[in-house]
Amino acid sequence: MSRDIYDPAFVKGVFDRCSGKYIAFSWICSMGFTERWRRQCVAALPEPPGPSGYDLMAGTGEVWPHLLKRFPEVGPITAVDISSGMHARAIERLHRHRAHHIGFIEDDVLASDLPDDSADFVISTFGLKTFDAGQHMRLAALIARVLRPGGSFAMIEASDPRGWWLRPLYLLHLKTILPLVERLLLRGAQDFALIGTYSTRFGDASGIAEMLRAEGLEVVFSKHFFGCATSVSGRKPEA
Numbered sequence: 001m002s003r004d005i006y007d008p009a010f011v012k013g014v015f016d017r018c019s020g021k022y023i024a025f026s027w028i029c030s031m032g033f034t035e036r037w038r039r040q041c042v043a044a045l046p047e048p049p050g051p052s053g054y055d056l057m058a059g060t061g062e063v064w065p066h067l068l069k070r071f072p073e074v075g076p077i078t079a080v081d082i083s084s085g086m087h088a089r090a091i092e093r094l095h096r097h098r099a100h101h102i103g104f105i106e107d108d109v110l111a112s113d114l115p116d117d118s119a120d121f122v123i124s125t126f127g128l129k130t131f132d133a134g135q136h137m138r139l140a141a142l143i144a145r146v147l148r149p150g151g152s153f154a155m156i157e158a159s160d161p162r163g164w165w166l167r168p169l170y171l172l173h174l175k176t177i178l179p180l181v182e183r184l185l186l187r188g189a190q191d192f193a194l195i196g197t198y199s200t201r202f203g204d205a206s207g208i209a210e211m212l213r214a215e216g217l218e219v220v221f222s223k224h225f226f227g228c229a230t231s232v233s234g235r236k237p238e239a
């Protein structure tokens with residue numbers, strides 16, 4: 001039976017089952033690169049006009065320490081994630097990262113009714129790959145709608161480094177080594193291996209860069225470490 005791996009209910013199940021080991025997996029399998037890329041995503045965020053914003057597909061809140069380090073006065077941050085497992089772990093972290101700065105909405109971000117012009121910034125780390133092109137279009141429209149004029153955004157995702165001579169090695173890592181680590185060390189279902197499938201199907205963030213531009217935002221597209229991750233960042237023009 002074929003399954004739709006982009007169905008929000010399916011994605012929620014994947015992350016609910018992964019949530020217990022997500023932090024360790026993310027670190028081990030990227031050899032620390034995910035932390036570096038989260039930091040680079042925060043560094044790419046143009047100075048927001050005010051302190052409040054959204055962390056979309058927030059997971060366990062991995063980006064918050066970087067955000068709070070660069071902007072100590074930031075808040076409230078509203079984190080949005082569909083997975084109750086990731087949400088539960090995020091709540092544990094809130095106590096360590098100044099709970100009063102951060103609120104959490106457990107919802108499908110594309111079905112949520114975040115108000116218009118309600119955010120000074122939007123950030124998102126590694127939340128793009130589980131969306132298909134149609135969902136990316138809806139996400140781009142959502143970001144353009146919720147940002148205040150002058151508001152800024154930055155998003156980063158693991159990507160396919162097309163044209164890089166070490167790409168075959170990188171794909172071997174994603175498609176063969178990650179599933180092996182998962183089987184031998186993490187004893188999950190096939191869920192972590194699926195994260196590799198999402199990453200290779202995603203390609204890179206150039207598609208969503210175009211969609212954000214079509215929504216009227218100013219967008220910079222950047223490659224990180226030979227294109228193993230790509231990011232989009234920019235602003236909603238002042239009215």
Ligand SMILES: C[S@@+](CC[C@H](N)C(=O)[O-])C[C@H]1O[C@@H](n2cnc3c(N)ncnc32)[C@H](O)[C@@H]1O
Pocket residue numbers: 008011012015026038056057058059060061062063080081082083086107108109110124125126127130
């Ligand atoms: C790879 S994790 C990234 C988590 C975190 N931002 C990080 O830097 O590690 C992707 C997250 O996106 C969430 N997600 C996927 N689809 C979603 C949707 N439609 N609405 C809200 N969250 C979603 C998943 O539950 C998961 O926690």
